[in-house]
Structures are given as structure tokens and as C-alpha cells.
Amino acid sequence: MNPHAARAATPQALIRSLWNNRSLIITLVRRDIEGRYRGSLFGILWSFLTPAAMVTVFTFVFGEIFQAKWANAQSASHFDFAAALFSGLLVYNFFAECMSRAPSVITTNPNYVKKIIFPLENLSVVVVLAALFHFVIAFAVVLLLITVSNWQMTWTVLLTPAILTPLVLFTLGLNWLVSALGVYLRDIGQIISPVLTALMFLSPIFYPLTSVSPKFLWLYKINPLTDTIEQLRGALLHHQLPNPIDFGISLAMGLLVAWAGFAFFQKIRKGFSDVI
Numbered sequence: 001m002n003p004h005a006a007r008a009a010t011p012q013a014l015i016r017s018l019w020n021n022r023s024l025i026i027t028l029v030r031r032d033i034e035g036r037y038r039g040s041l042f043g044i045l046w047s048f049l050t051p052a053a054m055v056t057v058f059t060f061v062f063g064e065i066f067q068a069k070w071a072n073a074q075s076a077s078h079f080d081f082a083a084a085l086f087s088g089l090l091v092y093n094f095f096a097e098c099m100s101r102a103p104s105v106i107t108t109n110p111n112y113v114k115k116i117i118f119p120l121e122n123l124s125v126v127v128v129l130a131a132l133f134h135f136v137i138a139f140a141v142v143l144l145l146i147t148v149s150n151w152q153m154t155w156t157v158l159l160t161p162a163i164l165t166p167l168v169l170f171t172l173g174l175n176w177l178v179s180a181l182g183v184y185l186r187d188i189g190q191i192i193s194p195v196l197t198a199l200m201f202l203s204p205i206f207y208p209l210t211s212v213s214p215k216f217l218w219l220y221k222i223n224p225l226t227d228t229i230e231q232l233r234g235a236l237l238h239h240q241l242p243n244p245i246d247f248g249i250s251l252a253m254g255l256l257v258a259w260a261g262f263a264f265f266q267k268i269r270k271g272f273s274d275v276i
Helices: 011-020 022-037 043-065 078-104 110-114 122-148 155-184 188-201 214-221 226-237 244-275
Strands: none
Touching: 011 022, 011 122, 011 244, 022 043, 022 122, 043 078, 043 122, 078 122, 078 155, 078 188, 078 226, 110 244, 122 155, 122 226, 155 188, 155 226, 155 244, 226 244
């Protein structure tokens, strides 16, 4: 197989690659997760301790020092605030983990690039699935917070996988795009960090969307995290079903970005071996 030959970039090619390499993907995801905690004292337990420590710090700073209260909360307790805050923060953490690793996905695996038959497109899939693993662990922290708070958990919590699907597709497509660009434009890694920091404060994480001035709502509408955060928080805390129209638009955008990112990756991957 010629490494400089064009690769198929159709949705069918993507699905076929994912299915044919499913065992490889699972192995790489397991290796990625285990490698992150190998040699540490608490091992994989850190995947639970880290979000627990994070929510403790944020709750202390915003709830105790700034005396922030969450609109529409059942009470003014810190647990209520923590559950509302972290239900948005875990969505951001998933996206940030995927995108912070995106610029170096290919460049840190030069051996895979030299192997002509290796499915490089699946490296981004591994990154997203590993981030989803950490999302699930952090999600358990959120459920624990809801249990000890005055929020009431109902069956709408089961909608979480569906609510997260559009963002997963969008993130995967963006990861393909950035990882491909990262091979040729090494500076992109320096751009991602400040962009992610700005995105954290420009997302309805530490405050509800209803507290944003109407003149700035357009900024939140173009934020890819806003809909997922609001829909997840609505399902977890307010027993709300996602708006079918908004969810349909988000899903369509996720599918479009996923395919566009994959197509872009396939188009320019033929030059990877010449650069790395």
C-alpha cells in the first residue's frame, strides 16, 4: 500500500474502519488508561479522587468564599451548588481532555505513522474513548453529590448517554482536524490551552445560562458545550427532557463535524510520514 495514496473518506469507510479495528481500539484505550496511572500509589483510583478533589476546591471557593448560590436550587446548601456546578464542569473536562491531547496525537506516535497498514484515524477514537472513561468516573461523583443534596434524581438521568452523543461526535471530528493540523503546524498546541481556558469561563458551568445578559447569548449559542451542559443539567437536576429541535440540530452538527474532520484527516494524512 502506497503511504502517499489517497484514503477513503466516506462515512462508510469510517464505520468500516471502526468495526474492523474494534479489538485494536479497545486494547489501545486500555493501555492509555493503565499507562496514565502506572506506578502511582493509588493507581486508577486517581480517576475518582481527582474530580472529587476538584469539586471540593471549586465548591469551597465559589460557595464559601464568594457565597455563590445557584438559581432555582432547592436550598442554599453547598451540596446543591456543587452538584449544579460539577454537572457542567464534567462536560467541559471531557472536551478539554480530548482537545488538549489532539495536537500531539500523531506526533507522539511516529512509529505508527511509519507503519503503512496502521489505522491512524483510530488514534483520535482512542483519545475520546479514554476521556469518556474518565467522564463516567466523574459522573459517579455528580450522582453522589445529587444524592446528598436537596436535588431529586429521577429516571431522566438515564438520558445522559443520548445527551452526550452529539458532543462526542463533535469532539471526535474536531480531534481529527486538530491532530492532522498538529503534524504540520506545531504552534497549534500553544493555541489550544488559552482557548480551552476561555471556553471554560464562557460556558454556563459556574452559573446558569439564565444569568447571562441577552446581548451576550449569541456567544453562548455558538459555544459547542452550551447545549450539552444545559441539557445534561436539566436532565440531572430539573427532570427535564431535551428539547427535540435543539437536540436534533446538535446531533446533525455533531455528525457533520465528525465526517468533515475524518475527511480532512484522510485527505492530508498522506504527508504525515514526510513531516514526522
